[in-house]
Amino acid sequence: MADQDGRAPRKAALDLLQGVTAEGRLLPELMAAGALSALPPEDRARAQRLAIETLRAIDRADRLLKPYLQRNPPLIVRNVLRLGVVEIVGGAAPHGVVNAMVGIVGQGKRTAQFKGLVNAVLRKVAADPAAWDKLPAPRLPGWLRQPLVAAWGRPAVETMEAVQAVAPPLDLTPKADPQAVAAAVGGIVLPTGSVRLASAGQVTALPGYDSGDWWVQDAAAALPVRLLAPKSGEKVLDLCAAPGGKTMQMAAAEASVTAIDLSEARMARVSANLARTGLTAEVIVADAMAFDRGGFDAVLLDAPCSATGTMRRHPDLPVAKDGSEFGALIAQQEVMIDHALSLLRPGGRLVFCTCSLLPDEGEVQIDEALARHPGLTVDRAALDVPGVDPAWRTEEGGLRLRPDYWADQGGMDGFYMACLTTPA
Template identity: 65%
Template sequence: MSTSPSPARRSAVYLLDQVLGEGRLMAELLGAGALDRLEPADRARVQRLAQDVLRGLERADRVLGKHLRKTPPLHVRNILRLATVELCSGGDAHGVVNDAVALTAGHKKGQHMKGMVNAVLRKVAADGGAEWAKLRVPRLPKWLRDPLVMAWGGEAVMAMETAQFAGAPLDLTVKPDAGDWAARLGGAVLPTGSVRVAQAGQVSALPGFAEGAWWVQDAAAAMPARLLDARPGEAVLDMCAAPGGKTLQLAAAGADVTALDISEARLARVRENLSRTGLTARVVAGDALEHRGSYDAILLDAPCSATGTIRRHPDLPHAKDGAEFGALFELQAAMLDHALGLLKPGGRLVFCTCSLLPDEGECQVEEALERHPGLTVDRAAPDRPGIDPAWITEEGGLRLRPDYWPDLGGMDGFYMAVLRKG
C-alpha cells in the first residue's frame, strides 16, 4: 500500500480544510502562495479536485453517511469526501483509496482511523457511484438560498444550483478576431462575443496566452465594459480594477484608462496582464472613496457578495455566511455617489456587481436615481447582440444569472446599468 500520497490530493485536502474549517476563500489561499511549490499543471489539478468536492459536498456526505457510525474530525472527513467524489466520478479505486489511507495515516490525529477510512472507501468504491447518480443536485447553504428564493423563486434557484453543480467552462475575451481564436482553441464564439472553451486544461499553455491575444473573463463579466462602450481618447476610470479584465477591455478600445484599486498586491496582476497583452493603462493604488479626478466615463464594479460567481468559485457559499451583506450595501451606495461626483456632466457610468442579490443591483440603482436628480438610466445601452430582452430589468438595467444559457454552459450572475449624468 502506498505510503506517499499524491501531492495534488494532499494539497486539495489542505484547501478543503481551510475553506470548510477556517472560512477562507480559495482565491485568498492561492494569493498567499498555498500552491506555489507545485507545477502549473498540478496547481490546476488541485483546484479542480477541491472545487469538485465543494460542488458535490452534499452528495458526498450523503454517500458517506450510510457507512459512518459517527462523524470523524474535519480533516479525515475531507479526505473521505475527496476520495468519495473521485470514486463516484469514475476514479481509479486502487489509487484513490490508497492515497486516502496514506493521507489519514500521515495525520497525527487521524492515524488510528486509517482502517476505518479503508473500509468505508472500499464500500463507496463498490456501490457509491450508483447511489451518487440518484441524489438530487446539491443545494446552496440556507444563508444564501433563502434570499435567492425570495428574489427569483424556487424553480429559478434550482436551475442556478444545477449550473453551479455543473461548474464553469473557460471564457476568453479576445483582442483580435474571436472566430479565428475560437477555431484555434477548439472553442466557440458566444452570442455576446466571448470565446468559450469547454476543456481548456492549463490556461498558460494554451495558444495565444503568451503573446497576449486574449485574457480569461467570464462572458457575463465582459458585458459591463461593452455596455460602457469606451471610445478612443476618452478619459475612463476603472474604479475597482483588479484583477483587470475590464481594464484590458477599456484599454483595447483605445481609451485613456486609469485603473484604480485599493490593493497594491492585486494591482500587480493588473500590471502583469497589461504587459502580457501589450495594452496601456495608468495603474493607481488607492481608496476609491478618496480618489479625485474628472472622467468622461467610469466603470464601477463595486465590492459585493460575489454570489454570482458560484459556478467558478464553489468555495464561496461554504466560506461565507452573509454576515457582511449590510456593510457591503452601504459601501456600494457610497462608492456610487462618489463615482458620480468624478463624472463630467453628460458622462456615463456603468454600475455593476457580480451578485445575485437585488439589494446589490436593482435596488442600488433605484435608490441612486432618487438621491441624484437628473441622473437617468440609458435604457438603450443593453440593446446589444446576444442580449435577451427578457434580461433587461424594470429600471433599465441588465440582470444576468447562472441559469441563463443552460444549453451553452451558463454564465456568471451579474447586474449592470448604464447611468447618465445630466
C-alpha cells in the same frame, strides 16, 4: 521521503479543504499564503483541482456518505471521506484512493483511530458507484439558497445549482476579431461576442496568448463595458479595476483609460496583461474612495460585492462564507456609487455592476441611487447590445444575468449592471 500512494497532493487538497471549511478562508487567500508552495507544479495542480472538485460536490458527497455514518466524525475525517468519494466517483482506482486516505488519517494522532472507519466507508462507496448518479445536484447552503429562491424562484435556483455542479467552460474576450480567435483556439463565438471553449487545458499554451489576441473573462463580465460603450479618445475611469479585463476592453476601444485598485499585487497583473496585449492605460494603486480627480466622460464601477454570481468558478465561496459580511458590502456600494458620480463631468455616464445574484447589490442599489440624486437617469438604450436577451432587462432599467441563462452552453456568471447618466 518518497510520496506514498500519491499521498502528498491529496494531503495538500485536504489542507485546502480544511482551510475553507474550518477556517472560513477562500482558496485564493490560501494559495496566496503559500498553501501548496512545497509541492512540485504537477502535484500543486492536482491538489488544487481535487480541492475544487470536492468543494463543488460537497453537498452531494455528504448525501452519499450519510447512510454509512452513524454519527458525524471530526471535520478533518469528514473532509478525508469527501475527498475520497469525489476521487472514486471521478474514476480514480478505488484501491489506491482508499489506501491513500487511510494513510493520511493514520498519520494524525487524533485521527488514527478512524482508519477503520475510512477504510470501510470508502470501500462501500466504491462497491456502488451508480449511487452517485442517482443523487440530485448539490444544493446551496440555506443561508444563500433561501434569499435566492425568494428573488428568482425555486426552478431557477435549481437550474443554477445544476450549472454550478459542473466545471465551467472558459470564456475569452478577443481584442479584435472574435471569429479569428474562435478559429485559432477551437472555440465558438457566443451571441455577445465572447469566445467560449468547452475545455481549454493550459491557458498560456493556447494560440494567441503570447501575441495578446485575447484575455480570459467570463462572458457576463464582458458586458458592463459593452453597456458603457467607450469611444475613442474619451476619458474613462475603471474603479476597482483588478484583474483588468474591463480595463483592457476600454483600452481596446481606444479610450483614454485610468485604472485604479488598492491591491498592488493585482495591479501588477493588470500591467502585465496590458503589456501582453499591447494596450495602454494609466495604472494607479490607490484607494478608489480617495481618488478625487474628476471630469471623466465615463466611469465603470465594478464594486466589491458578495461575489455570489461567481460560484460556478469559485465553489469555495458558499462553503467558506455565511452571509454575515453582506450588509457592510451593500453599504459600501452605496457610498462608492455616490463617489463615482462625483468624478463625472456633467452629462457623463456611470456603469455600476456587481458579480452578485442578490437584488440588494443590484436592482435595489439603482433604485436608491436614483432617489438620492435628482436628475440622475438610467440609460435604457445602453442595453441595446448585440446578443443581450430582452428577458434579461430589469424593471428599473438594468441588466440581470444569472448562471441558469445559457444553461445548455455552460451558463454564465451572475451579474447585475446598469448605466446611469448625470444631468448635463
